[in-house]
Amino acid sequence: MTTIVRRFQFCAGHRIYQHEGKCAGIHGHNYVVQFYAAADELDDLGRVIDFGVLKEKLGGWIETHWDHAFLCFERDIEMRRLLAAVPEQRLFLCPVNPTAENLARYLLDVVGPNQLADTGVELTRVILWETENCRAEATR
Numbered sequence: 262m263t264t265i266v267r268r269f270q271f272c273a274g275h276r277i278y279q280h281e282g283k284c285a286g287i288h289g290h291n292y293v294v295q296f297y298a299a300a301d302e303l304d305d306l307g308r309v310i311d312f313g314v315l316k317e318k319l320g321g322w323i324e325t326h327w328d329h330a331f332l333c334f335e336r337d338i339e340m341r342r343l344l345a346a347v348p349e350q351r352l353f354l355c356p357v358n359p360t361a362e363n364l365a366r367y368l369l370d371v372v373g374p375n376q377l378a379d380t381g382v383e384l385t386r387v388i389l390w391e392t393e394n395c396r397a398e399a400t401r
């Protein structure tokens with residue numbers, strides 16, 4: 262098994278719905294995400310997949326949907342009401358509370374399979390850094 266890793270950075274706002282402490286407040290992170298793609302056999306040129314394909318399909322998705330967006334839990338009605346007053350704000354409605362763990366899992370289970378469907382390559386791990394000290398890992 263050979264694994265390659267593509268890293269992206271993005272900025273996003275969020276809050277953790279029903280958090281017991283300060284994470285219930287509106288704030289943001291300079292996120293770093295690492296996508297791990299693995300293959301048993303390399304292609305004819307010696308690649309798992311071209312890094313440029315990961316950039317286009319995964320980086321492109323991040324840039325379109327999450328970069329400079331507010332990641333809002335779909336059940337967080339107060340935030341949705343508030344954000345409706347700022348129509349130029351990019352909004353991403355998350356089916357899960359936007360913790361680092363849930364966001365990493367979403368990237369691995371939903372975004373990766375959708376974006377890489379026609380490549381024959383699967384993600385095996387996603388690591389999402391919220392800060393330099395805190396990260397979450399989702400694995401298969």
Ligand SMILES: [Zn+2]
Binds near residue numbers: 275284288289290391
């Ligand atoms: Zn946070």
